[in-house]
Amino acid sequence: MPAPSPFTAPRSSMAPRALGTPLGSAESYRRSYGIPRREEVRTIPTPEGQRNVVVHSYGGYGDGLLMGYLMGRTSWLWLTPFHPAFYYSQPYYVPRPDGTVEYYPPTFSLAKLLFVLIVVAAIGFVVWVIVRNRRLQRGQIAGSDGMSRSSFGG
Numbered sequence: 001m002p003a004p005s006p007f008t009a010p011r012s013s014m015a016p017r018a019l020g021t022p023l024g025s026a027e028s029y030r031r032s033y034g035i036p037r038r039e040e041v042r043t044i045p046t047p048e049g050q051r052n053v054v055v056h057s058y059g060g061y062g063d064g065l066l067m068g069y070l071m072g073r074t075s076w077l078w079l080t081p082f083h084p085a086f087y088y089s090q091p092y093y094v095p096r097p098d099g100t101v102e103y104y105p106p107t108f109s110l111a112k113l114l115f116v117l118i119v120v121a122a123i124g125f126v127v128w129v130i131v132r133n134r135r136l137q138r139g140q141i142a143g144s145d146g147m148s149r150s151s152f153g154g
Contacts, residue, residue, distance in 0.1 A: 020069065020090040020091035020092055020093045020103070020106075021089060021090050021091070021092050021093070022092075022093060022094070022095070023092050023093065023094045023104070024094075025094060026094045026102055026104075029092055029094075029104045033058060033104075033107075034058075036056035036057055036058050036104075037057050037058055037059055038056075038057040039054055039055070039056050039057070040054070040055050040057070041053070041054055041055075041100075042054075042055055042070070044070055044071075051099075051100070051101065052099075052100045053070070053100060053101045053102070053103055054096075054100060054101070054102040054103065055067075055070070055103050056102065056103065056104050056105070057105070058104075058105055060105075061084065061088070062088060062105030062106050062107065062108075063105050065085055065088055065091070065105065065106050066091045066103060066104075066105040066106065068085075069090070069091050069106075070091075070103065081116045086112065086116075087108060087109055087112050087113050087116075088106040088107065088108055088109065089106045089107050089109055090106055091103050091104060091105060091106050092104040092105075092106070092107075
């Protein structure tokens with residue numbers, strides 16, 4: 001039987017893997033978003049077995065995304081900028097000492113929205129420059145006979 005490695009902890013002492021972004025304490029989320037409208041305890045299936053989780057509900061679109069994450073029903077479309085879920089963070093969680101996990105809904109990310117708008121504007125600008133340059137090139141080729149040029153000095 002091989003000796004246990006000093007760098008890995010036994011499986012039973014490791015905290016259960018949770019989905020989302022970890023928080024140091026529940027107060028760090030509540031400080032920004034206030035007291036939740038509703039708290040409910042749910043049992044969700046995980047690869048390690050059943051787990052009790054506390055789901056905090058604040059109302060709105062983020063609650064629906066949180067339920068989708070917990071049920072494991074996230075679509076690949078959520079990873080594209082064409083879906084509203086792209087502009088939200090992953091859910092936040094706080095592991096409790098008794099083994100349960102508290103989940104808080106994802107929040108809207110204005111930085112992602114601004115980044116996507118900048119990228120779309122840059123692509124639009126590049127396309128506009130290419131189209132404008134091609135139109136100017138066609139105009140110079142067609143105007144080489146001198147007949148299509150303006151008589152006002154142009």
